[in-house]
Amino acid sequence: MKPLHLLPVGPVDERLLRHLKSAIPQCLRAPCAVLPAVLDPAPTFHGERQQYHSSEILHLMQGFVAADCGRLLGVTTIDLYIPILTFVFGEAQMGGPCAIVSAHRLRQEFYGLPADSELLSQRLLKEAIHELGHTLALTHCDDYRCVMAPSHAVEWIDLKESTLCPACQKRVANCFGS
Numbered sequence: 033m034k035p036l037h038l039l040p041v042g043p044v045d046e047r048l049l050r051h052l053k054s055a056i057p058q059c060l061r062a063p064c065a066v067l068p069a070v071l072d073p074a075p076t077f078h079g080e081r082q083q084y085h086s087s088e089i090l091h092l093m094q095g096f097v098a099a100d101c102g103r104l105l106g107v108t109t110i111d112l113y114i115p116i117l118t119f120v121f122g123e124a125q126m127g128g129p130c131a132i133v134s135a136h137r138l139r140q141e142f143y144g145l146p147a148d149s150e151l152l153s154q155r156l157l158k159e160a161i162h163e164l165g166h167t168l169a170l171t172h173c174d175d176y177r178c179v180m181a182p183s184h185a186v187e188w189i190d191l192k193e194s195t196l197c198p199a200c201q202k203r204v205a206n207c208f209g210s
């Protein structure tokens with residue numbers, strides 16, 4: 033099976049990347065490696081919004097998809113948006129190969145609360161699995177505990193597990209040929 037690659041988009045805390053690298057293979061049955069390269073998101077910055085256009089980042093990421101790469105997940109700490117929404121936690125190309133997740137609005141500090149690195153790692157993992165699920169052609173799930181449940185606020189992310197429900201698991205098994 034082809035490995036999942038993690039691509040830092042701008043500077044990203046080493047600890048967050050390490051956690052994703054070890055935890056993602058436990059949720060999706062695929063090996064995971066962090067790419068040595070870093071993608072500069074500067075060209076996708078929107079001055080008025082003070083945010084970065086996630087769809088444009090996904091476009092730039094195409095150049096980092098290696099021949100042996102199953103899926104490419106961008107990991108960032110910048111604030112992402114798409115034009116019709118105030119912000120996004122992440123975005124994915126349905127059916128692959130690229131997706132991106134941002135830790136920016138997953139931090140307790142963003143909501144005026146004390147930092148919680150454990151909670152941040154958990155939230156980022158859930159959003160990473162969620163967006164990777166979309167690259168595996170999974171749509172949103174009605175089971176609020178399933179990682180494929182939609183989340184428009186961190187409270188919703190905290191309600192769900194980092195794993196796929198049995199129904200989503202079955203759908204993705206076909207994709208990985210297992």
Ligand SMILES: [Zn+2]
Binds near residue numbers: 172
């Ligand atoms: Zn989604």
Ligand SMILES: [Zn+2]
Binds near residue numbers: 173175178196198
């Ligand atoms: Zn599900």
